[in-house]
Amino acid sequence: MNQDQNNEDHPIYAALNIQTVISWPSTKTLQWxxxxxxxxxxxxxxxxxxxxxxxxxxxxxxxKATPNKDDPAIGWFKTIIQHDKINAFRWxxxxxxxxxxxxxxxxxxxxxxxxxxxxxxxxxxxxxATLSSNMDFHLxxxxxxxxxxxxxxxxxxxxxxxxxxxxxxxxxxxxTVLQAQVISILWTPQADxxxxxxxxxxxxxxxxxxxxxxxxxxxxxxGSNPEIVYGLDVSEFWIxxxxxxxxxxxxxxxxQGYLAYGTSExxxxxxxxxxxxxxxxxxxxxGPQYDIQSTFEKTPDLVIESEVKAGVTAxxxxxxxxxxxxxxxxxxxxxxxxxxxxxxxADPAFWTGHRTLRVQSQKxxxxxxxxxPVSGINYIPKRDVLIVTLFDGSFHVIRDFSTNxxxxxxxxxxxxxxxxxxxxxxxxxxxxxxxxxxDRGDMVQMNGSVAYDDNSTLAWVYESSRPSxxxxxxxxxxxxxxxxxxxxxxxxxxxxxxxxSIVLQSVRTAGGLSPLHLLRPYLFHLRDxxxxxxxxxxxxxxxxxxxxxxxxxxxxxxxxxTATNLTPxxxxxxxxxxxxxxxxxxxxxAMRMRLSLADFFWKxxxxxxxxxxxxxxxAQHLLTAISHRILRxxxxxxxAVTKMMTPSDIPFVTRVIIQSLLPGTPxxxxxxxxxxxxxxxxxxxxxxxxxxxxxxxxAVLATKLVERCPACNVEILLENPTHATCSNGHSWGRCxxxxxxxxxxxxxxxxxxxxKAFLPPSVHPTLPxxxxxxxxxxxxxxxxxxxxxxxxxxxxx
Numbered sequence: 001m002n003q004d005q006n007n008e009d010h011p012i013y014a015a016l017n018i019q020t021v022i023s024w025p026s027t028k029t030l031q032w033x034x035x036x037x038x039x040x041x042x043x044x045x046x047x048x049x050x051x052x053x054x055x056x057x058x059x060x061x062x063x064k065a066t067p068n069k070d071d072p073a074i075g076w077f078k079t080i081i082q083h084d085k086i087n088a089f090r091w092x093x094x095x096x097x098x099x100x101x102x103x104x105x106x107x108x109x110x111x112x113x114x115x116x117x118x119x120x121x122x123x124x125x126x127x128x129a130t131l132s133s134n135m136d137f138h139l140x141x142x143x144x145x146x147x148x149x150x151x152x153x154x155x156x157x158x159x160x161x162x163x164x165x166x167x168x169x170x171x172x173x174x175x176t177v178l179q180a181q182v183i184s185i186l187w188t189p190q191a192d193x194x195x196x197x198x199x200x201x202x203x204x205x206x207x208x209x210x211x212x213x214x215x216x217x218x219x220x221x222x223g224s225n226p227e228i229v230y231g232l233d234v235s236e237f238w239i240x241x242x243x244x245x246x247x248x249x250x251x252x253x254x255x256q257g258y259l260a261y262g263t264s265e266x267x268x269x270x271x272x273x274x275x276x277x278x279x280x281x282x283x284x285x286x287g288p289q290y291d292i293q294s295t296f297e298k299t300p301d302l303v304i305e306s307e308v309k310a311g312v313t314a315x316x317x318x319x320x321x322x323x324x325x326x327x328x329x330x331x332x333x334x335x336x337x338x339x340x341x342x343x344x345x346a347d348p349a350f351w352t353g354h355r356t357l358r359v360q361s362q363k364x365x366x367x368x369x370x371x372x373p374v375s376g377i378n379y380i381p382k383r384d385v386l387i388v389t390l391f392d393g394s395f396h397v398i399r400d401f402s403t404n405x406x407x408x409x410x411x412x413x414x415x416x417x418x419x420x421x422x423x424x425x426x427x428x429x430x431x432x433x434x435x436x437x438x439d440r441g442d443m444v445q446m447n448g449s450v451a452y453d454d455n456s457t458l459a460w461v462y463e464s465s466r467p468s469x470x471x472x473x474x475x476x477x478x479x480x481x482x483x484x485x486x487x488x489x490x491x492x493x494x495x496x497x498x499x500x501s502i503v504l505q506s507v508r509t510a511g512g513l514s515p516l517h518l519l520r521p522y523l524f525h526l527r528d529x530x531x532x533x534x535x536x537x538x539x540x541x542x543x544x545x546x547x548x549x550x551x552x553x554x555x556x557x558x559x560x561x562t563a564t565n566l567t568p569x570x571x572x573x574x575x576x577x578x579x580x581x582x583x584x585x586x587x588x589x590a591m592r593m594r595l596s597l598a599d600f601f602w603k604x605x606x607x608x609x610x611x612x613x614x615x616x617x618x619a620q621h622l623l624t625a626i627s628h629r630i631l632r633x634x635x636x637x638x639x640a641v642t643k644m645m646t647p648s649d650i651p652f653v654t655r656v657i658i659q660s661l662l663p664g665t666p667x668x669x670x671x672x673x674x675x676x677x678x679x680x681x682x683x684x685x686x687x688x689x690x691x692x693x694x695x696x697x698x699a700v701l702a703t704k705l706v707e708r709c710p711a712c713n714v715e716i717l718l719e720n721p722t723h724a725t726c727s728n729g730h731s732w733g734r735c736x737x738x739x740x741x742x743x744x745x746x747x748x749x750x751x752x753x754x755x756k757a758f759l760p761p762s763v764h765p766t767l768p769x770x771x772x773x774x775x776x777x778x779x780x781x782x783x784x785x786x787x788x789x790x791x792x793x794x795x796x797x
């Protein structure tokens with residue numbers, strides 16, 4: 001590879017023009033959410049851009065843009081979080097001291113964004129936290145359609161934080177006001193406690209760094225104010241940056257990680273966070289429930305002290321599987337690395353301690369400088385290189401990052417990538433995208449960059465600028481450009497199938513990451529039919545049902561409840577048990593992802609009937625296996641609450657029993673089905689008669705399956721679990737959760753497989769009369785992701 005390589009060798013997958021006011025250079029300006037959305041933070045809004053890989057709903061509304069119409073363009077769903085409509089908090093009402101002055105209130109703007117793990121909002125998605133230049137923070141969630149619908153503010157945090165620090169009856173001091181003035185935010189990943197099934201519990205923190213040198217750890221609570229778990233003073237200076245190392249698992253039930261914080265004076269320290277879960281024996285009803293206990297310990301010594309006497313400009317952890325994490329800290333012109341001495345020090349291949357690398361100047365434009373802020377830190381595991389991007393558009397490559405980090409100034413036989421090569425490629429892509437005369441006076445103001453596929457494809461946002469032009473027009477016109485492009489050729493994809501297999505084997509339900517996010521690097525490359533066809537045999541071997549594959553649903557345990565009084569508390573516990581057992585098994589998540597992949601292969605092989613048939617067979621086997629596991633899970637939960645059922649629950653229970661009678665149902669499910677059928681005999685017996693022994697006859701069950709056509713009122717039997725057609729030819733879809741006819745337009749749709757389902761009663765309380773049992777209501781509340789592919793639902797109406 002050489003610097004004069006033709007830019008045609010580097011395909012451009014997106015060159016999306018984003019009309020915006022202005023953004024700023026930061027490693028968090030552009031970041032991926034756990035739901036697979038690319039969040040671009042600007043002065044007045046957060047642009048949420050979702051690539052269309054793996055999405056099968058509303059594809060006609062995506063936006064595509066590349067320099068040439070023949071380029072393999074990515075489609076994007078677009079929406080925004082409208083931050084410029086917020087009301088600024090009035091700090092002078094609490095303190096008029098000079099130290100509490102908020103100059104950011106003069107021109108209010110967005111300064112930072114933090115994104116929660118997936119699955120903690122009311123509809124099973126992410127929560128966004130935004131921070132303003134006035135040092136107040138807000139929380140946002142999607143209402144109906146997180147891909148292209150409205151995001152609404154659900155919580156204004158500063159008044160609550162200030163009231164929690166000092167009660168109303170006490171006068172606010174300068175110290176308490178500074179503790180409430182937030183200048184940095186971070187949301188940790190979801191903690192994994194190594195328990196199967198994974199408890200349906202939030203182990204993440206929203207961390208707030210403040211002007212007073214302190215940290216506050218908050219836990220999100222749906223429908224109420226966040227819980228302030230802990231507050232900690234760590235410095236005499238402002239906390240400007242934070243980074244989290246990720247959680248590790250010392251033993252089952254305990255999760256531990258490090259929070260690094262950087263100050264305005266360039267100091268970097270660590271907080272050791274340990275979370276442990278304990279079974280709540282008082283709430284042990286249908287299964288175990290847990291409480292979380294958290295401890296926070298500041299390490300006595302700073303891990304990094306600034307050699308250049310300047311504030312931290314970027315702070316990130318790089319996490320490995322085979323060694324301890326490495327902390328990357330950026331100052332103007334300097335990159336400092338730190339690795340814990342006591343971690344993996346027995347292996348001589350890995351370095352520990354500190355490494356300091358001075359950024360080399362690259363004259364790619366007239367305004368290039370090694371002192372520009374860092375706008376991206378991306379680690380490429382396949383090559384063991386760290387790519388650092390600066391605001392001036394230059395790329396700086398650290399080679400042998402995990403073993404002996406050094407600047408890649410010259411190519412070597414095993415690694416031809418160099419800083420100069422990538423900067424040259426970036427500049428060539430800039431010229432191609434701009435389609436005009438570009439000279440050395442034009443600066444690529446790169447405000448953020450992220451890895452797109454964990455390899456050669458990167459995404460970045462830039463603004464074309466001429467710093468030497470002082471005209472009003474140049475200063476007033478701001479246009480952001482999102483670029484996704486391949487930065488180097490990589491024809492060796494021999495480990496592609498193996499890497500996908502590793503992802504499927506190691507996926508964790510407790511990780512809080514959506515299938516779209518986890519599978520993006522693979523779906524992105526498999527859009528190319530040639531790539532898919534080349535790997536198809538290996539891919540089908542990975543996703544297909546393996547001989548002797550374990551059935552995790554055999555391990556579902558639900559304690560039976562013999563009381564007959566149904567209380568709201570018991571309903572909530574039943575809902576919790578459903579959530580844990582429907583979504584808490586890693587094997588089930590992996591199987592749902594395998595089905596998504598098989599369906600994707602089938603769709604892409606539309607022009608090859610033979611290969612498409614191969615994909616269809618694999619997908620059908622996976623769908624059958626998933627359906628049987630869901631069925632067993634439901635039967636065990638229904639059997640646990642038969643004493644609390646009412647006649648309104650019978651139509652759904654009989655549906656579950658009838659489905660277990662279909663051909664292909666596992667034989668070991670027969671006994672459980674018969675027990676459930678016998679347990680509901682009392683609900684089908686007339687008053688004064690003695691319930692019959694044994695299961696309910698199929699003929700009797702069939703009478704409870706009858707629905708009426710919403711159009712002509714003709715009776716419809718349950719002959720197909722996905723569709724219903726009456727004798728007059730009216731066709732209807734069925735709810736993918738309950739199998740009842742979808743007789744209302746107010747439904748939710750899975751973005752991955754397009755299956756539809758009733759809305760939960762808390763959102764839309766009107767269900768068909770036949771579906772108004774309390775069991776159905778709690779099941780609809782418990783299911784916030786598709787039961788077949790684990791993707792999110794959206795709704796249009």
